[in-house]
Amino acid sequence: MNYCSHCGAPVSLKTPPGDNFPRHVCDRCGTIHYQNPKVVVGALATWGDKILMCKRAIEPRYGCWTLPAGFMENNETCGEAAVRETLEEAGARIALEPMFTFVDLPHISQIHIIYRARLLDLDFQPGEESLEAILMSEEEIPWSEIAFRSVSYTLKAFFEDRRRGLFDLHTTSLSIPVPENYR
Template sequence: MKYCSNCGATVAFRIPPGDSLPRHVCEQCGTIHYQNPKLVVGALAEWEDRILLCRRAIEPRHGMWTLPAGFMENEETTAQAAARETLEEACARIEVGELYTVIDVPHISQVHIIYRARLLDLDFRPGEESLEVALLREDEIPWDRIAFRSIAISLRHFFEDRRSGRFQLHTASLAPPPPEWR
């Protein structure tokens, strides 16, 4: 950041009084510009014994499979974000269920939140950010083509929980991926 979004003056990167971390601070008006983690929110939508997956039409990870998920918008709840992202990416309507996974991804300043959900009908198709949308059983999941580690973790927990008959909230924190994954 070079300029203040409040007044347009130059900003300095320093620790403001009363804080403990360096921030972008406007030299003119004193506005402190905080940069906080982004929330990525999605849904693990079920229909009978199958899960709704989308093949990405955009970067990052173009052509790979994921749950419908994306960045939360202002003025919406996390559950609303999960429903909106599912509608945008898979043109699918869902009933959002319980919070299922919360995964910290600190090396990219994100938190990934996945809800369990129920598809309301089979009227779905690829949205603008998807090449393909499919309902897949566990043995049909293309595990080597899953776009993000947080999605693979969520899916693995889901199938383990379904086998045990006990669903619970799962949390994790991911370390940076190895260089060959980047």
């Protein structure tokens, strides 16, 4: 950050009084510009024994498979973001179920939240950010082509929970840095 978004003056990186992290602070008006993690929210939507998967039409991980998910917007709940992203990426209408996974990714300053969901109908199609949107059984999942580790974690936890017949909330931290093109 070079300039204050409040007044346009240059900013300096310094630790404000009472804080313990360096922040961008405006040299003119004193505004402190906090940078916080981004929240990615999505849905693991099912129809029978199949899961709705999307093939990415954008970077990062163009051409790889993922669950419909994306960055949360201001003024929406996590659940609203999951419903919106599923509609945007797969054209699918869903009934939201409980939060299923919460994944910390500190090396890229993100949090990924995935909800379980049920498809309301089979009237779906890929959105602008997806090359394909299809239903896959566990056996059809192309594990080596999954776009993100948080999605692999979510899918594996889901299939294990489904075998047990009991769905839990799964949390983890995937803090091992990965290559830039994997994020």
